Amino acid sequence: MSANPTPPSPASSSDAPLIRIRGLRTVLSGKTIFDGVDLDIPRGKITAIMGPSGTGKTTLMRHITGQRAPDAGEVLVDGRDIGRIGREELYALREKIGYLFQNSALLTDYSVFENVAFPLRQHLKLPEELVRNIVLTKLQAVGLRGAAELMPSELSGGMVRRVALARAIVRDPMLIIYDEPFVGLDPIALNQILRLIRTLNATLGITSILVAHELAAVRRVADQIHLIAAGKIAAHGTPDELARGETPWTRQFFSGESDGPVPFHYPAPDYAAQLGLAPAGGDAARLAPAPAVPARDESAAARPGEPRA
Amino acid sequence: MSAVRKRSLLLDGIGQIGACGLFGLQILAAIPRSLRYFRESVRQVWFVGAMSLTIIMTCGLFVGMVLGLQLYYVLSIFGGTAALGTVVSLSLYRELGPVVTALLFAGRAGTSMTAEIGLMRATDQIDAMEMMAVDPLAYVVAPRFIAGVIAMPILACVFNALGILGAHLVGVSWLGLDNGTFWSNMTSSVDVWKDVVNGVWKSVAFGAVVTLIATYQGYSTAPTSEGVAYATTRTVVFSSIVTLALDFVMTAFLM
Numbered sequence: 001m002s003a004n005p006t007p008p009s010p011a012s013s014s015d016a017p018l019i020r021i022r023g024l025r026t027v028l029s030g031k032t033i034f035d036g037v038d039l040d041i042p043r044g045k046i047t048a049i050m051g052p053s054g055t056g057k058t059t060l061m062r063h064i065t066g067q068r069a070p071d072a073g074e075v076l077v078d079g080r081d082i083g084r085i086g087r088e089e090l091y092a093l094r095e096k097i098g099y100l101f102q103n104s105a106l107l108t109d110y111s112v113f114e115n116v117a118f119p120l121r122q123h124l125k126l127p128e129e130l131v132r133n134i135v136l137t138k139l140q141a142v143g144l145r146g147a148a149e150l151m152p153s154e155l156s157g158g159m160v161r162r163v164a165l166a167r168a169i170v171r172d173p174m175l176i177i178y179d180e181p182f183v184g185l186d187p188i189a190l191n192q193i194l195r196l197i198r199t200l201n202a203t204l205g206i207t208s209i210l211v212a213h214e215l216a217a218v219r220r221v222a223d224q225i226h227l228i229a230a231g232k233i234a235a236h237g238t239p240d241e242l243a244r245g246e247t248p249w250t251r252q253f254f255s256g257e258s259d260g261p262v263p264f265h266y267p268a269p270d271y272a273a274q275l276g277l278a279p280a281g282g283d284a285a286r287l288a289p290a291p292a293v294p295a296r297d298e299s300a301a302a303r304p305g306e307p308r309a
Numbered sequence: 310m311s312a313v314r315k316r317s318l319l320l321d322g323i324g325q326i327g328a329c330g331l332f333g334l335q336i337l338a339a340i341p342r343s344l345r346y347f348r349e350s351v352r353q354v355w356f357v358g359a360m361s362l363t364i365i366m367t368c369g370l371f372v373g374m375v376l377g378l379q380l381y382y383v384l385s386i387f388g389g390t391a392a393l394g395t396v397v398s399l400s401l402y403r404e405l406g407p408v409v410t411a412l413l414f415a416g417r418a419g420t421s422m423t424a425e426i427g428l429m430r431a432t433d434q435i436d437a438m439e440m441m442a443v444d445p446l447a448y449v450v451a452p453r454f455i456a457g458v459i460a461m462p463i464l465a466c467v468f469n470a471l472g473i474l475g476a477h478l479v480g481v482s483w484l485g486l487d488n489g490t491f492w493s494n495m496t497s498s499v500d501v502w503k504d505v506v507n508g509v510w511k512s513v514a515f516g517a518v519v520t521l522i523a524t525y526q527g528y529s530t531a532p533t534s535e536g537v538a539y540a541t542t543r544t545v546v547f548s549s550i551v552t553l554a555l556d557f558v559m560t561a562f563l564m
Contacts, residue, residue, distance in 0.1 A: 105434050
């Protein structure tokens with residue numbers, strides 16, 4: 001496990017990381033989300049981005065896909081600075097990216113078949129027979145070939161996610177971003193989706209980014225994990241390395257403890273004072289909001305595996 | 310209301326107008342790209358035009374009947390009931406047809422556009438299109454804008470036709486005005502270019518403005534159920550105000 005950024009890969013583009021982020025800084029509504037994040041996503045691997053809720057995992061994906069420009073730093077996707085390229089080039093790049101949205105984002109007026117066929121119809125002039133075959137193949141892969149004619153409103157939450165997954169992979173992109181792909185899946189569907197992610201990666205060499213909280217599932221497919229906390233990459237390494245919990249961040253996150261560097265409670269006034277069980281006026285400090293992220297003690301800051309500056 | 314609050318509201322309002330204007334420019338720039346989605350534009354013309362026919366025809370008929378009844382009463386005081394056809398048709402062609410159609414259009418089609426686009430925004434469908442390299446301005450917004458500009462003048466003409474029919478029903482069939490007098494006075498005093506075509510131009514302008522407001526409100530809505538509800542309300546309110554204000558301006562220039 002390493003706490004330092006992956007060293008920039010030299011020379012050949014096939015060896016260079018598909019995504020290279022340097023000095024990323026993001027401020028949303030006055031709150032600093034990322035403060036100097038460095039991150040490399042290698043080609044052909046499955047990289048999981050994990051971290052407590054609200055740490056900006058989805059925001060990071062929005063940077064990678066050019067939906068949001070960084071306040072500082074650069075995000076290079078396949079060698080191009082996605083924050084500075086024009087609309088045409090951005091759309092050309094997005095055609096090579098499959099994105100599974102957190103809430104699936106299916107087009108509600110279109111059937112399951114039409115949703116999956118949508119990217120094909122918009123960008124490729126394919127014969128209808130071929131479109132049909134590709135769509136049915138992808139739906140078969142997610143186990144929903146029989147639901148092709150249903151509308152999204154007729155599907156369960158897990159089925160909607162599987163349709164969204166079929167749509168994300170329908171063009172065999174170079175990069176697939178899965179934002180919370182395991183939410184709402186039953187164990188059977190979860191198992192099949194894990195196999196599908198692994199198969200896509202192994203057979204087509206697709207680079208995958210997985211944003212998820214399900215540790216067991218992530219450990220089964222991910223080649224490496226980046227743990228985001230407090231606006232930085234708190235740790236990164238293989239699933240087994242991180243699971244050993246050698247830093248306070250990984251220890252707390254992987255064991256699910258409420259005590260640790262990541263606060264469970266949102267900043268709030270003193271509990272007892274707010275309930276009227278303790279005098280509020282005499283001790284102003286008790287009513288002061290707690291810091292969003294508790295300051296780390298010096299000893300912890302000196303340990304290896306701490307957030308990169 | 311404090312002066313600071315008033316100034317803040319004023320600046321917010323000016324900002325909204327500016328943002329809406331910029332959005333209009335973006336739509337115009339997206340129209341050439343939207344031509345590849347021609348079928349979507351046709352579908353929208355059907356949805357905002359043909360599906361609005363019932364309310365437009367019904368309201369047009371009743372507005373014409375009320376006009377016929379009121380004007381017949383007023384004109385009979387001066388012995389001028391023969392001018393009923395002329396007065397009704399000029400009122401409809403020049404003002405009532407375009408304006409009432411725009412108000413009805415805002416209530417029927419404008420709100421539906423805002424709610425549809427707002428819900429697409431709230432459920433990430435707009436972002437999903439962006440991620441699939443499909444320009445939502447060209448695929449979602451521009452076809453609706455084109456449909457509004459095409460449908461509004463046609464709907465206004467239908468409204469006018471039904472309005473005149475309503476006035477004829479009341480004036481001729483019910484109150485006994487001579488049929489020939491009704492039509493001949495109308496045709497001799499109505500100028501096609503000055504009255505009818507100017508009314509059509511007004512409708513085109515109203516169609517552009519109402520559709521711009523409706524799509525802007527939907528596109529920029531807060532992604533919550535309350536946000537969509539507010540946006541829908543704002544579509545009706547702003548469309549009505551802007552339609553009436555623009556009507557005054559255009560009337561002043563087209564007189």
